[in-house]
Amino acid sequence: MRLLHFDALGRLALADFRGKTIPPYAILSHRWSDSEILIEDISNGTYNEKEEGYRKLQFCAERAAQDELQYFWIDTCCIDKWNLSELSKAINSMFQWYKNAARCYVFLSDVLVSTATEPVQRSDWETSFRASAWFTRGWTLQELIAPESVEFFSREGHPIGDKESLDQLIHDITGIPLAALRNCPLNEFTRLERRRWAENRRTTEEEDIVYCLLGILGVSMPTAYGEGQESAGSRLQAELEAASNAPSIIPFSRNPRFVGRESQLAELEAKLFSNKQTTTMLAIVGPGGTGKSQLALEIAHRTRQNIKGCSVFWIDASDKDSLYQSYASVAQKLGVLGWDSDQADMKQLVKRCVVEISAWQCLLIFDNTEHTTLRSGGWSTTEVADLADCLPQSKLCSVIFTTTYSDTAQALASQNVIALRELTPDAALRMLQVRLTRPLANTEQQEAERLLRELSCLPLAVMQAAACMEASGMTVQEYRSRLDDYKELAIEHSGGSSEDRLQDSGVKYPVAAALFLSINQISRDNALATDYLFLAACLDRKDISLGLLEVASTQVREDAIRILDKYALVTRRPAESALDVHRLVHQALRKRLQVQGQLQEWTQRTITQLLQVFPDSDHSNRSKWRRLLPHAQYALSQSPADDYDEERTCLASKCATALFSEGQYEEAEDLFVEVMQTSKRVLTDEHPSTLGSMANLASTYMHEGRWKEAEELQVQV
Structure with a gap:
């Protein structure tokens, strides 16, 4: 936990108490x-440039000082939101942080008091207090309930009263029982009662009306934005019912519209826990877009439902960083030693998790396992995680891998490999029907069957077609007619003819055709949303920070992202302020830009945008550059280094410095060499920038043990 305070010189600073005894502190509640x-504004000393935020910070600091509290906490600047591990822990710790605060100050920005004298009279504020939006928001519920001391203040900073003196008024406004407002233990209220406290509250994300109850209900559950309130509520109910059973983490809700893989599902269920000697290894293999993850998700939920004593853990195995993050969540769930330490050795933490889960029946799902060794996120080539070290060796355990590569499936699961291809026509029709809110009329059945044949019965293409029809209001006939306009373009983008479009080389024709139709429809309604797609095509497809998306206002950006989500083109991750793009969608977007001759233009725009947000090498920016590095490396790898481009060279230099700080010397060396050669060619050998790049390269050589090469460069410098 980080806390704000003023140092000996009177400068605002952050103190890190992670792993230490936390001193008494005040905490701010606000909208x-x-x-x-x-947090970066605090590190950079630019915090006073944001008027509204600075007003609240000054208020909280002054109140804490009056209450003789040296430290205070504000959610906006005490959590490093670029650090996904820290962010995940913070979400699950928030209730306890408010509960442990010595004082909680509620800053009511919509309650104004005209008088300048104190104490203010009730008549000066009661009307606006009753109408304050603070009482209608989901997340402020725990900020009212958890702390022992809650004090309310007007926008001007006038004290209005506290939770104790205003308990009857707050009860009248919220309906929360007086006993709860008087800090009665929450376990004296039924869970149904506690859930009702949020009934008339609102949240920006519909799922948050469920997530904001986790602390109040004493439940730990991963967030899965995009699942909807109903699904989030179902997962919460499952967590409550399973509280006394085996711990599990399935970060995605069950798909109530799962169809088309019944035979493979039955085969998987039959093979689970079938090895009587050691761990049962199974693999689901198939081209992108065939529904591997959806099948794995269904078996995960069925196993949890049908085998009460069995834990189920979902592991993102797309790269080393994602795998370690998944295991960090497992460690937190199981209370494994070191889960709450930011200095924990992740390899050791994984080993402790493996030992722990090997002791009882457990199913592990390793999703997106493309290789038996996992490299660091993005384009790193030095650090790898051996998958074998992450697997339990126990006859009580089963592991299911999903992968697009047959050789990986064979290496991991030998004979227990289940291959997926396109759906049968009947299964594809059922998938289309369940994804459309209206039933297909008898006259539409034939048209739908023709459409599905044109989409090759590929699950991802069917899902995108249904999403487009739902979002635009098109009928099946209208959609199929419009799709004809994009067939040849899609085949051209796929790099093949319609006869070989089912081959798994390059972008699948059905996905490309459906994508191009959706883009055309979106561009009519929201041009900014289309721009976001093209920018995403020039970045790594995972964990695209919203900070990379140019925006006039946060609401304008949110509207554009919601449209992309509505058309099923992105996966939203509001908790991380990020989004993901499916691999095939990403490929199709790049192909479209390439054929239209716009790929380099958009790559350059992306590099410009990255340069604006990529931080300097100060260690306080480490979390930020770690998340941006995969995107910067991807954009640089797609941009020619032959011609001098100042922005590209500057970004390459920043990336090289960040990689050097991370100890990834091989990748740093490649970029430092590129920067040095470019500087020599354009700026001459004696230019300060050239000499600086040579010094950086020499330092890199030294860390790699290449002393002779380092010495030769240092002599030149």
């Missing part, structure tokens, strides 16, 4: 604005 102070 977010578009001008909030972030």
Whole structure:
């Protein structure tokens, strides 16, 4: 936990108490604005440039000082939101942080008091207090309930009263029992009662009306934005019912519209826990877009439902960083030694998790396993994680891998490999029907069957077609007619003819055709949303930070992202302020830009945008550059280094420095060499920038043990 305070010189600073005894502190409760102070603003000393955020920070600091509290906490600037591990822990710790605060100050920005004298009279504020939006928001519920001391203040900073003196008024406004407002233990209220406290509250994300109850209900559950309130509520109910059973983490809700893989599902269920000697290894293999993850998700939920004593853990195995993050969540769930330490050795933490889960019946799902060794996120080539070290060796355990590569499936699961291809026509029709909110009329059945044949019965293409029809209001006939306009273009983008479009080389024709139709439809409604897609095509497809998306206002950006989500083109991750793009969609977007001759233009725009947000080498920016590095490396790898481009060279230099700081010397060396050669060619050998790049390269050589090469460069410098 980080806390704000003023140092000996009177400068605002952050103190890190992770792993230490936390001193008494005050905590702020407020509603977010578009001008909030972030953790990097504190590090950079620019926090006073954001007027609304600075007003609240000054208020909290002054109140804490009056209450003789040296430290205070504000959610906007005490959490490093670039650090996904820290962010995940913070979400699950928030209730306890408010509960442990010595004072909680509620800053009511919509309650104004005209008088300048104190104490203010009740008549000066009661009407606006009753109408304050603070009492209608989901996340402020735990901020009212958890702390022992809650004090309310007007926008001007006038004290209005506290939770104790205003308990009857707050009860009248919220309906929360007086006993709860008087800090009665929450376990004296039924869970149904506690859930009702949020009934008339609202949240920006519909799922948050469920997630904001986790602390109040004493439940730990991963967030899965995009699942909807109903699904989030179902997962919460499952967590409550399973509280006394084996712990599990399935970060995605069950798909109530799962169809088309019944035979493979039965085969998987029959093979689970079938090895009587050691861990049962199974693999689901198939081209992108065939529904591997959806099948794995269904078996995960069925196993949890049908085998009460069995734990189920979902592991993102797309790269080393994602795998370690998944195991960090497992460690937190199981209370494994070191889960709450930011200095924990991740390899050792994984080993402790493996030992722990090997002791009882457990199913592990390793999703997106493309290789038996996992490299660091993005384009790193030095650090790898051997998958074998992450697997339990126990006859009580089963592991299911999903992968697009047959050789990986064979290496991991030998004979227990289940291959997926396109759906049968009947299964594809059922998938289309369940994804459309209206039933297909008898006259539409034939048209739908023709459409599905044109989409090759590929699950991803069917899902995108259904999403487009739902979002635009098109009928099946209208959609099929419009799709004809994009067939040849899609085949051209796929790099093949319609006869070989089912081959798994390059972008699948059905996905490309459906994508191009959706893009055309989206561009009519929201041009910014289309721009976001093209920018995403020039970045790594996972964990695209919203900070990379140019925006006039946060609401304009949110509207554009919601449209992309509605058309099923992105996966939203509001908790991380990020989004993902499916691999085939990403490929198709790049192909479209390439054929239209716009790929380099958009790559350059992306590099410009990356340069604006990529931080300097100060260690306080480490979390930020770690998340941006995969995107910067991807954009640089797609941009020719032959011609001099100042922005590209500057970004390459920043990336090289960040990689050097991370100890990834091989990747740093490649970029430092590129920067040095470019500087020599354009700026001459004696230019300060050239000499600086040579010094950086020499330092890299030294860390790699290449002393002779380092010495030769140092002599030149």
